[in-house]
Amino acid sequence: MTWHYNCPECGSPMSVDWTRHKEETVCRKCRRRHYPPTPDEDHCAYISGQKWPPEMEQVVISRRGTICVVPGCFATYDTLILRKPISLGGRISVDNLLPACFRHSRERGERDYDEWARELAEQSATSMPKESEDVSSLPKLPPWSAPEPTPEVVSCVQTIASGCHLNLRSVQPDKPVVVAPFLRGPVRRVVFDFEWEVLGGGDFEVALVAWPRGEEPGLEKYGSEDWDGLAAKKEIQVERDARGDGCVVLELPVSPAGRWKAAVLLRGSGDFRIKEFVLAGID
Ligand SMILES: [Zn+2]
Ligand SMILES: [Zn+2]
Structure with a gap:
């Protein structure tokens, strides 16, 4: 498991073995000594490997909460999902991980989360009762709303x-x-x-x-x-x-x-x- 980040001194891409991410190291580019950032310090730093370390999960949960991220689902999360899957260029970083329940993590499959959530919202909107049906006495519920798309460049x-x-x-x-x-x-x-x-x-x-x-x-x-x-x-x-x-x-x-x-x-x-x-x- 390798930890990829940008040197805090000069910004050059760096990588260290995850087991050594708490040890001081020397930048290959600027030769300055530094401690690699923790997942909490650099939300774009990422793991290359199969699974995120528990320390990273803690940071994701403290930012996103413990409830499944899918709108309308209030289940406690069972796992983390990648907002943008690795097959589409996503990375295992705090920025790209979301809490989800088992059901929704399975249903989502390998699709881009934002696209999938938009589809869910549309399906939910079209399955609402038609105006012609007698629903005038029922309170109007808003359809699921898709999550706000996150801008590509996240300000720090x-x-x-x-x-x-x-x-x-x-x-x-x-x-x-x-x-x-x-x-x-x-x-x-x-x-x-x-x-x-x-x-x-x-x-x-x-x-x-x-x-x-x-x-x-x-x-x-x-x-x-x-x-x-x-x-x-x-x-x-x-x-x-x-x-x-x-x-x-x-x-x-x-x-x-x-x-x-x-x-x-x-x-x-x-x-x-x-x-x-x-x-x-x-x-
Ligand atoms: Zn450097
Ligand atoms: Zn869910």
């Missing part, structure tokens, strides 16, 4: 971290409440989208910082003149109990590529909490 959204039903509170101003690594790849901006709640009132600041691996910025310097790292922030002022949502976007410089870390700092005096959040990289 890399979920770096997320959480819900939380009570994230700052213990110390320089101790981040979220720290997560991410692979730079095509990521040009990091976005922190959050829901907050304040008990009482106060002035608060949610700061998003990021740095390339190995260049620790020294978070205790954040907010002082000595800080020279990347940061973006959102200020929130409230007078009494309140809740709301916010978003901080941090633009990254053009270089370097490779592995980065993002962190979120909460500052202010008073009881400020983050209840839900998504931290993502986008292009």
Whole structure:
């Protein structure tokens, strides 16, 4: 089983044996050392072999859910199917795998999923009762709708971290409440989208910082003149109990590529909490 991906440093096609995809390797083109991306980090990286590894299935399920992808079917998935079959040039990548129940994975056979789903939708529409039949008393149900076709060029959204039903509170101003690594790849901006709640009132600041691996910025310097790292922030002022949502976007410089870390700092005096959040990289 071979893992095919693009070098995170120079973008050249690379491949390693799957069993070694967590080990540092050297790019054949740019000679730079790097860790191959995981399936979660690169949705277009693919496996050549017969079957996807469990780690890849986990990523597909976390993105697509555990219910069969066929519209109108609410069965729990039994297997993954390839949206575009290998015979039509599809690959075993996170991007090309969908959860399906056994029945639908068998019925679909070797056809392109999008085409097949369109056929199903048309059949379902034509099998609806005709207008001439007395259905006026019945509520009108919409026919199955075919899934939105996915554009060929998928813009990059890399979920770096997320959480819900939380009570994230700052213990110390320089101790981040979220720290997560991410692979730079095509990521040009990091976005922190959050829901907050304040008990009482106060002035608060949610700061998003990021740095390339190995260049620790020294978070205790954040907010002082000595800080020279990347940061973006959102200020929130409230007078009494309140809740709301916010978003901080941090633009990254053009270089370097490779592995980065993002962190979120909460500052202010008073009881400020983050209840839900998504931290993502986008292009
Ligand atoms: Zn390279
Ligand atoms: Zn199904």
